[in-house]
Structures are given as C-alpha cells and as structure tokens.
Amino acid sequence: MSPLLTYVLRHADDNLIVAQRLGELIASMPDLEEDIAVANVGLDHLGQARHFYDYASELDPDSRDEDQFAMERSEREFLNATLVEQPNGDFAQTQMRQFLLDAYQVPLYEAMTASDDARLAAISAKAVKEARYHLERSSAWVVRLGAGTPVSHEKISQAVEYLWPYAGDLFYADDVEEGLAASGVAVDPATVRPTFDATVADVFASANLSVPDDPYARMGGRTGFHTEHLGHLLPEMQSLYRAHPGATW
Amino acid sequence: MNLQDDFDARLAADRKIEPRDWMPEKYRKTMIRQIAQHAHSEIIGQQPEGNWITRAPTLKRKAILMAKVQDEAGHGLYLYSAAETLGVSRDELMDMLHTGRQKYSSIFNYPTLSWADMGAVGWLVDGAAITNQVMLTRTSFGPYARAMIRICKEESFHQRQGYEIMLTLCNGTEAQKAMAQDALDRWWWPSLAMFGPPDAESTHTAQSVAWKIKRETNDELRQKFVDMTVPQAEILGLTIPDPDLVWDADAEHYRFGEIDWDDFWQVVKGDGPCNRERIAHKVKAWEDGAWVREAAVEHAKRAASTTKLAAGGAAL
Numbered sequence: 001m002s003p004l005l006t007y008v009l010r011h012a013d014d015n016l017i018v019a020q021r022l023g024e025l026i027a028s029m030p031d032l033e034e035d036i037a038v039a040n041v042g043l044d045h046l047g048q049a050r051h052f053y054d055y056a057s058e059l060d061p062d063s064r065d066e067d068q069f070a071m072e073r074s075e076r077e078f079l080n081a082t083l084v085e086q087p088n089g090d091f092a093q094t095q096m097r098q099f100l101l102d103a104y105q106v107p108l109y110e111a112m113t114a115s116d117d118a119r120l121a122a123i124s125a126k127a128v129k130e131a132r133y134h135l136e137r138s139s140a141w142v143v144r145l146g147a148g149t150p151v152s153h154e155k156i157s158q159a160v161e162y163l164w165p166y167a168g169d170l171f172y173a174d175d176v177e178e179g180l181a182a183s184g185v186a187v188d189p190a191t192v193r194p195t196f197d198a199t200v201a202d203v204f205a206s207a208n209l210s211v212p213d214d215p216y217a218r219m220g221g222r223t224g225f226h227t228e229h230l231g232h233l234l235p236e237m238q239s240l241y242r243a244h245p246g247a248t249w
Numbered sequence: 250m251n252l253q254d255d256f257d258a259r260l261a262a263d264r265k266i267e268p269r270d271w272m273p274e275k276y277r278k279t280m281i282r283q284i285a286q287h288a289h290s291e292i293i294g295q296q297p298e299g300n301w302i303t304r305a306p307t308l309k310r311k312a313i314l315m316a317k318v319q320d321e322a323g324h325g326l327y328l329y330s331a332a333e334t335l336g337v338s339r340d341e342l343m344d345m346l347h348t349g350r351q352k353y354s355s356i357f358n359y360p361t362l363s364w365a366d367m368g369a370v371g372w373l374v375d376g377a378a379i380t381n382q383v384m385l386t387r388t389s390f391g392p393y394a395r396a397m398i399r400i401c402k403e404e405s406f407h408q409r410q411g412y413e414i415m416l417t418l419c420n421g422t423e424a425q426k427a428m429a430q431d432a433l434d435r436w437w438w439p440s441l442a443m444f445g446p447p448d449a450e451s452t453h454t455a456q457s458v459a460w461k462i463k464r465e466t467n468d469e470l471r472q473k474f475v476d477m478t479v480p481q482a483e484i485l486g487l488t489i490p491d492p493d494l495v496w497d498a499d500a501e502h503y504r505f506g507e508i509d510w511d512d513f514w515q516v517v518k519g520d521g522p523c524n525r526e527r528i529a530h531k532v533k534a535w536e537d538g539a540w541v542r543e544a545a546v547e548h549a550k551r552a553a554s555t556t557k558l559a560a561g562g563a564a565l
Contacts, residue, residue, distance in 0.1 A: 016308075023302040023311070026318050027295035027530070030538020032326050032339075035295070039319035046312050053308070067307045091541045147551070148544025155540070240306045240364055247422050249306040249364075 003176045004117075005059040006079065007186050009069070010176075010222050012052030013080035016070055017230070018101060019046035020237055025088055037137065041098070044130040051123045058119075071241040075224070075231050082221040083166035085230040089159065092152070095141040096159035099203070100167040102135035107195035108187055116184035139203045146207025153208065160209055166227075168217020171196075260461050265391035268334035276460055279453070280390050281335050282351065283462065288328035289346045289353035291321045293527050297361040298370060306364060313410055314367060320403045327400065331392040347532045354378075355513070356443050358521035365418055365425075365432035371411015373433075373440040373478065379404045380474045381444065389461035412481065419485045426486075433482065434490045441505070442513040444471040475503050 001009075022042030029035045053066035064072070083101060088094045109131050112124035145156040171189040180186030197211075204211050220226065241249075252271040259266060266272055272280075295318050302318065305311035329339045345351035356374050361367065379401060386397040418429040445467040448454055457463040465473075482489050493506030515521065 019311075020303060023315060026299040026302060026315070027292075027322075028534045028537075030534070030541040032292070032322055032329070034538075034541075035322040036319055036326065039315050039322065043312060043315050043319070046308065046315065050308055050312070070308055071306075091538065144548040145541070145544050148548045149540070151540045152544030152547075236303050240304050244306075244422065244424060247306075247425060248420075249310055249417060 002059060003179055004185065005056055006176045007180055008052050008056045008059060008120075010079040010081075012049050012056055012069065013078050014084050014101070015045040015049035015052065017078070017080045017233065018084040018097075019043075019049060020233060021084065021086075021088055021097075022094075025094065030091060038094075041134055041137070044134065048123070048127045048130070051126070055119045055123065067241065071238045075226060075234055077224055078221075078226065078230060078234070079224060080221050080230075081166070081169040081172065082218050082227050083163065083169055085221070085227060085233060086163060086166055087229055089162070090155055092145055092155035092159040093162065095138055095145065096156060096163050098134065099138035099142050100163060100200075101170070102131055102138050103196050103199040103203075104167070104170045104192060105131040106135050106199075107192045108189075111187040111191060115186070120185065135199070139199075142203050142209070143207045146204070146209045156207065157209060160204075160212060164212045164214065165216050165218040169219050169221045171217075172219050172222045174222070260389055263461070265394060266389050267391045275456075276462075277335055279457065279460070279462065280393065281332055281337050283457075284328055284332040284335075284390075284393055285337075285342045285345065285351050286353060288325050288332060288342065289351060290357065291325035291328065292346075293353045293357045293531065295321050296527055296530060297357055297359070297523075298367060300361050301364060301367050304364070305367075310367075310414075317371075317407050317410065320407070324396075324400050324403070327396050328393075331396045334392050343535065347528065347535065349519070349528065352517070354443060355516045355521060356439050357527060358516050358523045359435065359439055360523055362435070363428050363432060365415070365428040366436070368411050368414030368418060368429065369432035369436040371407050371409075372415050372481070373411075373436045374443070375404050375408040375411055376478060377440045377443045377474050379408055380470050380477070384464045384470065387461075387464050415485055415487075419487065429485070430487050433487050437490050438508060438512075439516075441471055441475070442508055442510075444468075444474070446510065446513075472502055475505055479503050 019042045022038050022045065025038050026042075027035060029038055049070075050066055053069050056069060057063060057065050083097060086093075086097055088097075106128065109124040109128035113121050113128060115121045115124070142156060145152040147153070171193055173189045177186050177188055181188035200211055218227070253273065256266070256270070256272060256276075259270070266276070298314060298321075299318050302311060302314050305314050329342060332342060333339060342351065346353065356377075361370065382397050382401050382404060386394055386401060388394045388397065415429055415432075418425040445451055445454075448466045448468045451467055454463060454466055458466065479489060479494065491506045493504070495504050497504050516524065519525075
C-alpha cells in the first residue's frame with residue numbers, strides 16, 4: 001500500500017469507527033436534544049469518512065470502493081487510532097472520547113487545509129468547520145459535567161482516566177506521516193500536539209479536571225494492532241453486507 | 250358574541266385556532282392528547298429504525314438512515330413545542346409516556362427483523378403516516394397544522410427512500426426479494442390498522458371531524474392509502490398478503506379483507522411484540538441520563554449566578 005493510501009485510510013477509519021460508535025447511541029441519550037446532536041455529529045464523521053474513502057479509492061491499485069473498505073477489511077487492516085473504537089460507556093465517556101478526538105481533529109484539519117495535495121486540502125477545508133463545531137459542543141459538555149455535580153465530576157474524571165492512554169495513539173507517526181509531511185502532503189502529528197495540549201489544559205481547567213501526568217499511551221491502532229473492542233464492532237457493522245456477497249443495496 | 254360562539258364561528262370560517270384563543274376545555278385536552286401521541290410516536294419510532302443503523306449494508310444507506318432517525322427526533326421536538334403552547338410541559342408529557350398514560354402509534358410495537366424492514370417501514374408506515382398527516386396540515390389548531398407542513402415534506406422524502414430500498418431489493422438476488430416479500434407480509438396489516446378503528450367504532454372521530462381536527466375519517470384515509478399502495482406493490486413485483494384484495498372498477502377503489510381488530514387492540518392495550526421493550530428502553534435512557542440533566546442544570550445555575558456577580562461587580 002502506498003504511503004498516501006495508508007495515510008488517507010488512517011483518517012477515513014478514525015471517522016468511520018467513531019461514527020459507528022455514535023450510531024449505537026441513537027434513541028438512548030439523556031434528552032431529545034442530545035439524540036439529535038449525536039446523530040448530527042455521527043453523520044458529520046460518516047461524511048468525512050466517505051470523503052476520505054473516495055480519495056482512497058482513487059489511490060487504491062484495486063480501486064476498492066467505500067463499502068469494500070468499510071465492509072471487507074478485517075480487524076488487522078483497520079488503521080484508526082485506538083481512541084475511537086473505545087466503547088460508548090456512560091455519557092461522560094462518550095463526551096470525553098469526542099472531546100479528545102475533536103481537540104485533535106481541529107488542529108489536524110486546520111493544518112491539512114494547507115496540504116500540497118489538493119484533495120486532502122479540499123476534504124479538510126470542509127471537515128474543519130464541522131470539527132470546530134464538534135469541539136465547541138464536546139468542550140461545553142466536559143465543562144458542564146466537570147463543574148456540575150459531584151456525581152458528574154466523578155464520572156467525567158473516570159472517563160479521563162480511562163481514555164487518556166488511547167488519546168496518545170492519535171499522535172502516532174511513522175515513515176508514512178514523516179515522509180509525506182516532508183513533502184508537504186501530510187500533517188506531522190507532532191505539530192498538532194501543542195494545540196491539542198493547550199485545548200485540553202484550557203477546558204480541563206474550566207472543568208476542574210487535572211490533566212493526567214501518566215505518559216503511558218496505548219499505541220498500535222495506526223498499524224492494525226487494536227484493542228479487543230474493534231473485533232466486536234466490526235462483525236456487527238459488516239454482518240449484513242458479508243451475508244450477501246456481491247449483492248447491491 | 251360569547252366565547253363559544255366565537256370559537257364555532259372561527260371553525261366555520263376555516264380560520265385557525267391559535268394558542269391564545271379561547272377554546273373549549275375538551276378541545277384543548279383532545280389537541281394535547283393527539284399532538285403528544287404524535288410526538289411520542291416520533292420518539293419511540295426512532296427505536297425500530299435505529300435498530301439497523303449499526304448494520305446498514307452500505308455507508309450511503311447508513312447515512313440516509315441516521316439522517317432519517319435524526320429527522321424523527323426533530324419532529325418530536327417540534328411537536329412537543331406545539332403541545333407546550335397548550336399549557337403542558339415536555340417533562341409532563343414524557344412522564345405520561347413513561348407511565349403509559351399517553352400512547353404512541355402501535356405500529357412501533359412490531360420488531361424490525363431484517364434490512365427490508367427499513368424499506369417496508371419507510372414505504373408503508375411512513376406512507377400511511379403521510380396520508381394522515383397531509384390531512385392534518387389543514388387541521389384547525391394553528392401550531393399543529395404548521396408543524397405538519399414541515400413534517401410532511403420530510404416524511405414524503407422518507408417514504409420515497411423506503412420505497413427505493415424495496416425497489417433495490419426487488420431487483421436484487423433471490424434472498425433479497427424474499428426478504429422484501431417477508432417484510433411486506435409482516436407490515437401490511439399493521440400499516441392498515443394505523444388509521445385506527447372503523448368509523449363506526451371510533452370513539453374520537455365524530456367529535457374530531459366536527460372540530461375540524463380531522464378532515465377525513467379513518468376509513469376514508471385507509472381507503473386512500475390502499476388505493477395508492479397496491480399499484481406500487483405491483484411495480485415491485487410483490488404480493489400483498491390479502492386474498493380478498495380486488496379492484497372494484499365501478500367504485501374505482503381496491504376492496505380489501507377484514508383487518509384483525511383483535512390483534513390491533515391487543516397491541517394497543519400493551520401486549521404487542523415490543524410494547525414492553527420500547528417503553529423500557531425509553532425509560533432506561535431517561536433514568537440513565539438523570540445525572541447528566543442534573544449536572545447541566547446545576548452548572549447553568551452556577552454560571553448564571555457568576556454572571557450576576559460579574560455584572561454586579563461591574564456596576565459597583
């Protein structure tokens with residue numbers, strides 16, 4: 001697989017997997033407004049995934065389409081960061097996962113709009129608007145829960161503790177990122193990290209949360225070494241498609 | 250002119266009743282009951298379709314389905330707001346739903362067992378709903394009528410999407426066609442029952458027609474739906490599960506068999522295949538979310554008092 005195809009799939013998969021997780025939540029949220037919001041955010045991520053898969057399809061020697069990428073690959077072939085495959089858990093965990101992803105995607109997409117690759121620049125120009133709105137929402141929830149009641153504070157603190165190691169995987173970089181960044185195509189994740197850290201510090205301060213000082217990060221998603229959760233998510237997502245090989249839907 | 254005469258005159262002149270207008274208490278209660286029931290149906294209706302979001306067979310279908318389920322939540326929000334203009338709060342209405350004191354459309358008490366159900370629900374259930382709702386765009390209560398105009402636009406989009414799923418399945422493999430026929434077999438009769446009991450046995454119809462809440466009766470709407478849907482089934486190459494279905498050339502209507510009203514009433518009264526799980530799911534989501542809503546209220550209170558302090562400080 002070419003480095004560019006790998007790079008594009010890493011971002012496509014982040015968005016598809018988080019959209020799949022958000023799709024699990026519809027009709028289960030604390031109120032009607034949140035039911036609407038979770039579908040809205042999920043749809044944005046699904047839309048971003050489809051744009052990246054579209055481009056991946058052009059880059060792929062086998063010209064696989066979006067559904068082949070989504071439905072025909074196995075666990076070891078998915079390249080999303082381990083953060084997005086983590087279960088929804090309670091509302092605090094869902095919002096914290098979203099916040100960590102948003103805090104990463106905003107500076108990522110902002111930088112990607114300056115890519116020398118016109119397709120990546122165009123995809124991220126649209127995506128960044130959505131990501132900014134997502135970040136606004138998820139930040140507001142982190143603050144509300146962190147500075148809300150003792151119960152909500154406890155739950156959002158637990159969510160930080162659980163998810164923090166997976167957030168580190170968002171910043172994984174290997175020859176793919178480094179090579180493509182050198183040629184002005186990709187965003188080096190290391191350049192995104194300071195903005196991410198600043199956003200986290202800022203929002204956590206308003207939420208009375210402390211930023212964990214544990215340096216451990218559970219890496220591996222970008223090379224297909226996932227947590228065990230993905231192996232449960234994919235069979236559900238792919239079951240109908242795989243039960244009818246070659247069918248048109 | 251007294252208040253009742255004024256109300257009657259407005260109805261007679263086909264003018265809308267607005268929230269601040271005087272209205273008979275029974276009219277108000279009927280409107281609350283009907284709008285709330287409609288709102289609850291949108292909310293509970295998210296469940297049977299939400300059931301297939303994670304398993305949609307393509308990303309395009311997944312996106313369409315997510316958008317559709319989101320529309321339903323939006324309709325619910327819109328309708329609860331219309332009900333609130335009559336002096337009832339959304340929390341009260343939610344509580345009535347959770348405790349079974351208000352109902353939702355019984356159609357959502359049937360399970361969605363295959364992907365074809367996403368087609369059949371859109372085609373038949375949304376189709377039946379639209380037949381009813383197009384009439385309601387002319388209903389006498391202003392906020393409800395206006396909500397219906399917007400909702401109908403989205404519903405007719407959903408109906409076409411549902412039909413398109415059926416069409417794709419019917420042009421597909423043998424297994425897909427069988428899936429489509431099975432879905433039609435299961436959803437046909439419950440869809441006809443959606444229009445409610447026959448006119449002769451309907452407790453609300455006469456009064457609702459007099460108040461111009463309903464502009465057509467259950468049986469009239471049901472007939473309209475059958476006449477519209479049978480030719481669509483023929484295009485799909487599917488068989489409607491009714492041996493008595495026949496075209497009456499003189500009347501220019503399809504004649505259809507007897508609906509199993511015992512089954513209908515059993516589901517209405519709570520013993521359908523999914524009544525218990527639909528409400529249990531809704532109540533669980535609500536109860537699991539209690540701490541979230543409490544945190545939001547607490548935080549808003551604190552933010553408001555901080556703003557007040559800041560404003561007070563500035564004044565000093």
